[in-house]
Amino acid sequence: MARVEFRNVRKEFQDQSKENFTAVAGSDFVINDKEFVVFVGPSGCGKTTSLRMIAGLEHQTSGDILIGDRVVNKLHPKDRDIAMVFQDYALYPHMTIRDNLSFGLKNLKKPKAYIDQKVKEAAAILDMEPMLGRKPRELSGGQRQRVALGRAIVRDPQVFLFDEPLSNLDAKLRVQMRVELSELHKRLGATIVYVTHDQVEAMTLGERIVVMNRGVIQQIANPTELYARPQNMFVAGFIGSPPMNFIDASVESGRLVVEGGSFELPAATLEALSPYAGRKLILGIRPEDIHGDDYAPGLESSPHRMTAHIQVVEHLGSENLLYFHIGGRLVTAKVHPETKAYAGLDKPFIFDLRKIHFFDPETEMRIET
Template sequence: MAEVKFENIVKEFEDANKGKVLAVNDANFVVHDKEFLVFVGPSGCGKTTSLRMVAGLERQTSGDIYIGDRLVNKVHPKDRDIAMVFQDYALYPHMTIRENLAFGLKNLKTPKAEIEKKITEAASILSIENLLDRKPRELSGGQKQRIAVGRAIVRNPSVFLFDEPLSNLDAKLRVQMRVELSELHKRLGATIIYVTHDQVEAMTLGQRIVVMNAGKIQQIATPEELYENPNNMFVAGFIGSPPMNFAKARLEGNQLHTATHTFTVPKGKLVGYKKYDGKEVIMGIRPEDILSTQLMPSVPTENVIKANLKVVEHLGAELLIYFDIGNDQLTGRVSADAKYKPLTQVDLYFNLKKMQLFDPETQQRI
């Protein structure tokens, strides 16, 4: 396996209506050897373009790409020692699964005995031994996805590239395939770069995550770091389900004044906020840090508000509750034991030890 390095990568496209479009803007990162790195972001953010540049399917406008110690700017895709798994499986319908798996190896003039050995090993890893003599039309979506992964495994590449491979599967099968891909990474000890628009998928699969927006890398960090210490409001709002809540506020001393409520900032947090005293800020708080007072052993004396619930969503063991602070809608996640109903007033405790404050102009975390 090998590491992958982007140095000052810029990618521009020509658009007939808009002229030059900056798809990737000065990207710098290293995918470590045997790491599972995930690119995540909304449609058009540059994540798939970045993956295609690693594969050599797109040529960067400027900057350097390394796979291992080798500069691959001018290396043909077939010579980059990578294997790519696409969203649409790309299986040959007239071939058996065995023939699909062997196709790339035959093109590389691999000896027949070695091809059979690699197919047997890949089939064992993916538990598809009983599918080898079938045609793709006889398989389910999940089985087809395993075959697409198997075709990459038999290549034994330095780097595996996955381009939204689970997006065509139903929700239950996506969960199953996430587990299987995670286990596969452990078994192969492979370097994997994975692209998805699904932040839950990114958080469950990635050892580190690259969050992109509008062609720019917003943050590269572990799932835990992204969730607990997002660089900016975009990352905070994109990572997490439901996402972080935001409310306009004004910081005065140790008080946060919103349109309708006043909160007390915990002493341990005040040190980092000194230069924003007397200024407008954005308060960010996760839904799970808004708690039902009726389920607390003792009700705190500070940071408890009366909220008028607009909507209550039942999710089995949990409730998602929706209410307003001024013009800002907030979401809380509480235990179903609270038995909340819509259009009622309830007491909620805001755990501000877990809150974040953001600069309203730069949207950067303070």
């Protein structure tokens, strides 16, 4: 396997009016050997373009791409020693699964014994031995995706590239396939670059995650750091389900003030926020860090309370989502199902200020406290 490196890689396209559109704006990063890295972001953020540039299906406007120690800017896709799995399974419908798996190796004119061994190994890894004599139409969606994975595995490439491979599967099957992909990575010890728009999928699979927006890398971090210390409001709002709440706030007389209430802050936090005295800032707090006052284990005596008018309640079984407004912004609280709540109730909430975040309202960057 091998590492992948982007050195100031930029990709521009021309739209119909002949104006340049920047899909990737000067990316610099390294994907380490045997690492599982996920690119995530909304549609049009540049994640798939980045993957296609690694594959050689798109050529960068400027900058260098390295696979291992080789600069691959001018190499044809077949010479880059990569294998790609697409959203569409792209199987040959008239061929058996065995023939689908062996097709690429036959084109490379590999010896028959070598091909048979590689197909056997891939079938064993993916538990596909009983399927080898079938045609794709006889398989389920999850089984077809396994065949697409197997076709990549037999190549024994330096780098595996996955372009939203699970998006055509139903929700239950996606969960199962995520587990299988994680296990596959451990067994192969492979370098994997994976693209998805699903942040839950990214957090589940990625050892590190590259968050992109409008062609710009917003943050590269492991899932824990990404969730706990987002670098800006985009990352904070994109990672997490439901997303982080943003509330307009200010610091006045040693207290954090929001519409409808105020909270006392520790001295160290006040000192870090001193440049914002008399100015507005953005308070960020995740839904699970807002509790109903009647069920807040460990926070029963907390003074950080305020009352809000509940507008909507979503009953999800293991938890409830409560929606209310603070200062014109919709706020979500993820609470214990035994919390007393119904639409129209004026309810006291406890805010866990140990887990809050602050952002500059102009730059939208994180304020370290």
